[in-house]
Amino acid sequence: MKSFIGIDLGSTTTKAILSNxxxxxxxRGITNSRSNYETAASVAKQEAVIDARLYLCRERLEQxxxxxxxxxxxxxxxxxxxRKEQFLEQLGDLEGTCLEKIEGDRFVGKEEAxxxxxxxxxxxxxxxxxxxxxxxxxxxxxxxRDLAGSRYLMISEEVARExxxxxxxxxxxxxxxxxxxxxxxxxxxxxxxxxxxxxxxLAHGSVSGIASEDVTGxxxxxxxxxxxxTYVVGTGYGRVTLPFSxxxxxxxILCHGLGAHMMYPKTRTVLDIGGQDTKGIQVDGEGIVENxxxxxxxxxxxxxxxxxxxxxMNVGLHELGxxxxxxxxxxxINSTCTVFxxxxxxxxxxxxxxxxxxxxxxxxxxxxxxxSIIARSGGITDEFTFTGGVAKNxxxxxxxxxxxxxxxxxxxxxxxxxxxxxxxxxxxEFARRAIVEGRTYDDAELVAA
Amino acid sequence: xxTMTKPKRAPKPRPEAEKDASMLKQKExxxxxxxxxxxxxxxxDKVCATFVPGNLNELIMCFDFVNxxxxxxxxxxxxxxxxxxxxxxxxxxxxxxxxxxxxxxxxGMMARGNLAPNGKPFPDxxxxxxxxxxxxxxxxxxxxxxxxxxxxxxxxxxxxxxxGVITDNMREYMVKQLxxxxxxxxxxxxxxxxxxxxxxxxxxxxxxxxxxxVAVLQSAKKKPSPIDAYFGGIYYIGPIFGxxxxxxxxxxxxxxxxxxxxxxxxxxxxxxxxxxxxxEEKYRLVTEGPPNYTSFRDFWKMFYEEGAVCVASSxxxxxxxxxxxxxxxxxxxxxxxxxxxxxxxTNRSLPQRVDMLANYIEExxxxxxxxxxxxxxxxxxxxxxxxxxxxxxRTGKPGAFVETDLVDPRYFSASNVKNRLESYLQMIEQKRxxxxxLGAAA
Numbered sequence: 001m002k003s004f005i006g007i008d009l010g011s012t013t014t015k016a017i018l019s020n021x022x023x024x025x026x027x028r029g030i031t032n033s034r035s036n037y038e039t040a041a042s043v044a045k046q047e048a049v050i051d052a053r054l055y056l057c058r059e060r061l062e063q064x065x066x067x068x069x070x071x072x073x074x075x076x077x078x079x080x081x082x083r084k085e086q087f088l089e090q091l092g093d094l095e096g097t098c099l100e101k102i103e104g105d106r107f108v109g110k111e112e113a114x115x116x117x118x119x120x121x122x123x124x125x126x127x128x129x130x131x132x133x134x135x136x137x138x139x140x141x142x143x144x145r146d147l148a149g150s151r152y153l154m155i156s157e158e159v160a161r162e163x164x165x166x167x168x169x170x171x172x173x174x175x176x177x178x179x180x181x182x183x184x185x186x187x188x189x190x191x192x193x194x195x196x197x198x199x200x201x202l203a204h205g206s207v208s209g210i211a212s213e214d215v216t217g218x219x220x221x222x223x224x225x226x227x228x229x230t231y232v233v234g235t236g237y238g239r240v241t242l243p244f245s246x247x248x249x250x251x252x253i254l255c256h257g258l259g260a261h262m263m264y265p266k267t268r269t270v271l272d273i274g275g276q277d278t279k280g281i282q283v284d285g286e287g288i289v290e291n292x293x294x295x296x297x298x299x300x301x302x303x304x305x306x307x308x309x310x311x312x313m314n315v316g317l318h319e320l321g322x323x324x325x326x327x328x329x330x331x332x333i334n335s336t337c338t339v340f341x342x343x344x345x346x347x348x349x350x351x352x353x354x355x356x357x358x359x360x361x362x363x364x365x366x367x368x369x370x371x372s373i374i375a376r377s378g379g380i381t382d383e384f385t386f387t388g389g390v391a392k393n394x395x396x397x398x399x400x401x402x403x404x405x406x407x408x409x410x411x412x413x414x415x416x417x418x419x420x421x422x423x424x425x426x427x428x429e430f431a432r433r434a435i436v437e438g439r440t441y442d443d444a445e446l447v448a449a
Numbered sequence: 450x451x452t453m454t455k456p457k458r459a460p461k462p463r464p465e466a467e468k469d470a471s472m473l474k475q476k477e478x479x480x481x482x483x484x485x486x487x488x489x490x491x492x493x494d495k496v497c498a499t500f501v502p503g504n505l506n507e508l509i510m511c512f513d514f515v516n517x518x519x520x521x522x523x524x525x526x527x528x529x530x531x532x533x534x535x536x537x538x539x540x541x542x543x544x545x546x547x548x549x550x551x552x553x554x555x556x557g558m559m560a561r562g563n564l565a566p567n568g569k570p571f572p573d574x575x576x577x578x579x580x581x582x583x584x585x586x587x588x589x590x591x592x593x594x595x596x597x598x599x600x601x602x603x604x605x606x607x608x609x610x611x612x613g614v615i616t617d618n619m620r621e622y623m624v625k626q627l628x629x630x631x632x633x634x635x636x637x638x639x640x641x642x643x644x645x646x647x648x649x650x651x652x653x654x655x656x657x658x659x660x661x662x663v664a665v666l667q668s669a670k671k672k673p674s675p676i677d678a679y680f681g682g683i684y685y686i687g688p689i690f691g692x693x694x695x696x697x698x699x700x701x702x703x704x705x706x707x708x709x710x711x712x713x714x715x716x717x718x719x720x721x722x723x724x725x726x727x728x729e730e731k732y733r734l735v736t737e738g739p740p741n742y743t744s745f746r747d748f749w750k751m752f753y754e755e756g757a758v759c760v761a762s763s764x765x766x767x768x769x770x771x772x773x774x775x776x777x778x779x780x781x782x783x784x785x786x787x788x789x790x791x792x793x794x795t796n797r798s799l800p801q802r803v804d805m806l807a808n809y810i811e812e813x814x815x816x817x818x819x820x821x822x823x824x825x826x827x828x829x830x831x832x833x834x835x836x837x838x839x840x841x842x843r844t845g846k847p848g849a850f851v852e853t854d855l856v857d858p859r860y861f862s863a864s865n866v867k868n869r870l871e872s873y874l875q876m877i878e879q880k881r882x883x884x885x886x887l888g889a890a891a
Binding site for chain 1: 862
């Protein structure tokens, strides 16, 4: 089966979409961008392939079995157990790497004790993984570093205390290892991991009464489908670092325009608030970009701004929106300068303002800035699609709805749960068109002929 | 406590830019100009400072002044990467971040020894001649210089062509100022009597060079264009916008340049870039706004690497608009000086600018309009978005915006500019191929 991959290398996360010849999305993958775009791209791509495998499993099971509504649950379990396999594999890599890092003056005479402490730490981490990836369990993040890192810090501290060993020693080996491990994508042995996951689903899954012979065939079929990587298109800020030739790279503005059009074909205006930039894009009925405006070299009011605010408040990025929703009033914030974010915040707190109210004001300030960029790009024409990481933030979207109505009247506003993949979706469509429709855009002659 | 210092790495050697004979000659001319300027005190020459838009070089030469152009000095500082220091120096003196960076580069340069590119100090001006042509900041700039030097400052007021036409009244008003105000004062400062025949002779030279300049700029109508009319254009306008208009040297320079370009046309060649001959011409752009000087080569590279060539630009008209037929005229010396000032791009109204840019797109068969909006130049930037929208509407060709600054290196974000430019070029490509698909389908 021909497959087409779009990769969007953002400043915060890297997204990948895998689609088939009909332009149907089979898989989505996301990972943190690290400071290594090449790894990020390969991890995101692998994630999309995993997702596509699950998609194909679902499809085969639907055709072959009468599982009905149980399929979703089954696929959910299969995904969870697969992720556990993957997590354990990376955990093994992390442990091995940590052991290699026990070297230098500070470790002299303590090597054995540290090895034991590491063994115990990783034993507990593995034990936790069973709970973390139990069917139906929720995880705050699926990024290895987020999951393993935060737990390693907690557990190794306990272990160090119990063993009366310096915690700093365990931290030291971890710090030296995590970047290495993170930049080493998990092995590609997906099929084996899926097979093991399938066995676990059958043994411990949440769906009862499944006969092994009913599902094994369809799942194996799905795993055997040859996902031939036909064409890849990269986009996003890190696109120039991709080991692709020029025709495999497209600007994220075009990709966002096309991606939004594919999600909502009536889209005429797109707003994308990403980590480092805010873009206002006008597209025509075919998703072709007519006009765009974006912030200049200053990233005021972009996603990173919220990131800094979250850091300042010592809360998670995803908690900001809900906090702002609890505001009783809106503090007026004029500056969305990322550099001054902390100062602005402390200043308001010192004046006795509530955190919720300040956050409400900050969200409004971001959207006001976005509104000005949209206005410069040509305003809002029905329908309007909001994409990017910030589209997940309800406080921001509420503010956007209000301001859009005030300025442009009633307009259909589309916010897709998968909006973070908009750029990657556009890229995968460019990849598909390059082959299926012979549209490379670099060779207009080809099209005319 | 020791301070960490970064190990010093030898800077990566940058290959020398390729230069045509005309560029070498121009380099020689500029070096000669700065030598003449810095040795003015020992030669007993007097110095007149003035600006590029509305530069009355022929008149200035009539009084044996050496012409010093502070904007060109700021541009030189930008190209030589010293302007950043100067701008910060001026900010230390209290000038805000938003003030025109030409001004700040100049003031900062003065505070740091006021050295010309040849390493010798610039002489103090004996007179400041402000031909006011639409930029209010120029007036404030000279006000500061007048304070600093305590010298004579002369203002020639050019009426704004708000209605897009030059009336007899405007011309007469300017000629009257020239006769009653400008010339007598220049005579007084220089001690040289005004000789109108000397002026006529200079104007005759100007017109010759102007003919050749226009031919060079209009060669970009050819496909492929033999020149880049924005980045390359900056070199082409250097002498005529500066201290050379009206000289035999300028006439020779433009003759040589035109010869070179004619050869390129005959051979069907594209422009020469700092990295050698440009590859295939894929996009033809009209540009509005000054370039960025602190990363001039990097900025240009972003264009030629993608096969984008600028076929016409408004910036190359700030020191005089010649392509619509205006020439300095020895038979109407003062009148033509007045018309010259009235015609410069900075003195043109918004609708005139729209007309000019939209016509360029048609005449030069360009793919669209690219605006480089300058952070610290309100005079140029105000209304640019409106210009873009209007030009898009009139031509049906897409426009785009990048934002940089004149000579403040802090306002050049390479990744941001590259991102926008590439997006724009891909957008053109996408539109082109979708039109062709439609065409093929029909």
